[in-house]
Amino acid sequence: xxxxxxxxxxxxxxxxxARFGPMQLFMGANGAGKTALxxxxxxLRRLICESARIHDTFPITERSIGLSGAEGSMRIELDxxxxxxxxxxxxxxxxxxxxxxxxxxxxEWLNYNNKPLFLAERGEAHLYKDNHSExxxxxxxxxxxxxxxxxxxxxxxxxxxxxxRLDRVHYINIQPxxxxxxxxxxxxxxxxxxxxxxxxxxHLVLAKPERIHRLTExxxxxxxxxxxxxxxxxxxxxxxxxxxxxxxxxxxxLRFSALSDGQKAxxxxxxxxxxxxxxxxxxxxxxxxxxxxxxxPEIQPWLDELTDVSxxxxxxxxxxxxxxxxxxxLAAEQGLWFERHGESGPTRLRTIGVEASRGQLDxxxxxxxxxxxxxxx
Numbered sequence: 001x002x003x004x005x006x007x008x009x010x011x012x013x014x015x016x017x018a019r020f021g022p023m024q025l026f027m028g029a030n031g032a033g034k035t036a037l038x039x040x041x042x043x044l045r046r047l048i049c050e051s052a053r054i055h056d057t058f059p060i061t062e063r064s065i066g067l068s069g070a071e072g073s074m075r076i077e078l079d080x081x082x083x084x085x086x087x088x089x090x091x092x093x094x095x096x097x098x099x100x101x102x103x104x105x106x107x108e109w110l111n112y113n114n115k116p117l118f119l120a121e122r123g124e125a126h127l128y129k130d131n132h133s134e135x136x137x138x139x140x141x142x143x144x145x146x147x148x149x150x151x152x153x154x155x156x157x158x159x160x161x162x163x164x165r166l167d168r169v170h171y172i173n174i175q176p177x178x179x180x181x182x183x184x185x186x187x188x189x190x191x192x193x194x195x196x197x198x199x200x201x202x203h204l205v206l207a208k209p210e211r212i213h214r215l216t217e218x219x220x221x222x223x224x225x226x227x228x229x230x231x232x233x234x235x236x237x238x239x240x241x242x243x244x245x246x247x248x249x250x251x252x253x254l255r256f257s258a259l260s261d262g263q264k265a266x267x268x269x270x271x272x273x274x275x276x277x278x279x280x281x282x283x284x285x286x287x288x289x290x291x292x293x294x295x296x297p298e299i300q301p302w303l304d305e306l307t308d309v310s311x312x313x314x315x316x317x318x319x320x321x322x323x324x325x326x327x328x329x330l331a332a333e334q335g336l337w338f339e340r341h342g343e344s345g346p347t348r349l350r351t352i353g354v355e356a357s358r359g360q361l362d363x364x365x366x367x368x369x370x371x372x373x374x375x376x377x
Contacts, residue, residue, distance in 0.1 A: 001316040002041070002169070002284055003087070004079035009064045009072065011036050014346040018336065023310050025330045026320045028338030033347030034320045035173065037338075038286040042171035042192060044076060048090075048148040049167040055143060058094055060103050067346050072096075073106055080165060083282060086113050088162045090147065104142035110159060117159050120146040129155040168278050173288035176264035181256035184237040190276075194268045198240045198256065202231065204275050215274040222270065222301065223263055227251055242267075265293040269302050277313045284316040291323050300325065 002020050007013035012033050026034040046052040058074055074094040081087055088110065095106035110118040115132040118125070125146045127135040135155060140146045152160035171192050178195040186206070187199035194200075205212055216228050225245045231238040240256040242263075256264070269290055277283055287306075291299040303323060310317045319326070327335075335352040 001081055001282070002078065002318075003081050004077070005037070005041065006075070006077040007037075007040055008075040010040065010058060010074050010076070011062055011064060012067070012340060012347045013037075013040075014064055014067050016347055016349075018349055020316070020318060021334060022314075022316050023307070023330065023334050024318045025326055025335045026318065026338060027322065027327075027331065027335055029340075032338035032340050034338050035288055036347070038171050038173070038288060038318065038320070040076065041078075041169060041286060044078060045166050045169050045171075047092075048145045049163055051144060051148050053143045054094060054103055054105055054145075058103065060096055060098075060101055063096060064346070074103070078166075080162065082161065082165070088112055088158075088165075089114075090162070092145070105140075105145065108146050110147050110162060112158050112162075117156070117162075118147055118150070127156065127159075130158050165282060168283040169286065170272070170276055170283065171286040171288075172268075172272055172290075174265050174268050174290070174292070176261040176268065176293060179256070179264050179268065181240040182234065182237055183231070183240065190272070197264075197268060197271075198238070201229065201240060201271065202238065204271070205231075208275055211275045215270055218270050218274065219267060222266055222298070229256070229267070261293045262295075262298070265290075266298060266302075273302065273305055273309060277309055277315050282314060284318065286318045288320045289322075290319075291321060296323070299323065 001022060004017065004019045007016045013036070016033075018037065026037070028034055043052075043057040047054065047057045058076075063074060073096060075091070076094075077089065077091040079087060079089050090110045091108070092105060093107040094103050096103045105120065106122060108118070108120045109116070112132075116126075116128045117132070118127055120126070120140050123140050123142050124137065125140040126137045127150065129135050140149070147159065147163065150156065150159060170190070172190070172194070173192050175193040175195070178193050179197040180195060181198050183198035183202045185199055186203035187196045188203055188207075190196065190200045219226050219229075227243040227245060229240060229242055231240055241253045242256055242259060243251045243253050246252045259267075272285070272287075276285070290302065303321075303325065306317060306319075309315055331352050337350040337352060338347055339350065340347055
């Protein structure tokens with residue numbers, strides 16, 4: 001699981017560090033950095049696992065501006081614990097050329113239990129074997145991640161394990177109005193906002209039919225009258241429909257796009273819950289305010305199921321939420337409070353305690369502050 005992240009000189013993050021457990025609740029005012037933190041993790045995944053270029057993932061325009069200490073390179077570090085109590089530590093320094101408006105990878109490294117697996121400095125990469133002895137050296141494209149560029153081999157299985165585990169990090173920030181019902185190709189991975197839902201669901205029907213069966217049972221319980229989701233041929237593609245029980249018998253079909261935002265959000269959340277947990281039980285879910293668009297009674301069963309999945313399947317959950325049940329049961333032990341002084345300073349964290357100690361936020365104070373934030377929202 002992810003255990004630590006360090007971010008410097010990107011957006012509102014200056015010398016920022018956060019540590020994570022198996023279940024972590026993020027709270028705080030809008031603009032404090034909760035969503036931005038999850039976004040940084042997703043950008044890092046795309047940089048390494050999808051070979052995205054550095055100017056697309058960490059552009060110079062999003063470098064920290066006007067904040068004390070915002071000088072020099074951007075830096076991001078990520079710690080990841082494996083199932084054998086080993087610790088991966090990945091880091092990247094992104095050099096910035098302000099005059100030309102460019103950035104490049106100045107230094108990148110990956111260690112395992114404090115011993116090297118990969119090191120690149122100023123375009124020259126050095127690969128180390130699983131036993132940490134020196135392997136080949138080669139020139140690198142300064143705009144790409146060297147860890148992401150390398151192919152798997154019998155000598156670097158640890159590096160491959162790191163990449164595969166990072167690719168099992170899923171950032172979900174549902175925007176139901178973007179969820180498409182027309183599919184022209186399968187998608188093995190959902191978009192962060194689930195805009196490609198039809199393409200992803202089409203893939204799941206073929207790749208994970210047993211999970212789709214379980215999902216359909218869940219949705220029938222949670223959405224009144226729903227029978228199932230199905231595709232119809234439509235020219236070169238397919239259209240996703242939802243079948244509902246008709247008042248006088250039979251069924252009536254609605255295009256997925258005709259459903260309410262709440263119905264689409266609920267379908268998306270249960271699809272995530274039932275189909276994304278990996279068979280190896282080692283995934284991380286970064287989920288941004290799942291209660292949006294839903295009433296408290298609608299989201300409550302899903303939150304309970306999410307907790308069960310985390311405990312039973314060994315999945316890590318990083319969750320942004322202001323749901324009262326989560327505040328009551330998670331905040332005191334698994335909560336992190338994000339804040340920015342004057343709404344213009346860097347993002348800072350405070351832990352939460354039943355009785356506040358130095359640097360902590362008292363749980364009763366938190367609940368009072370959070371209620372005010374929810375009312376303002």
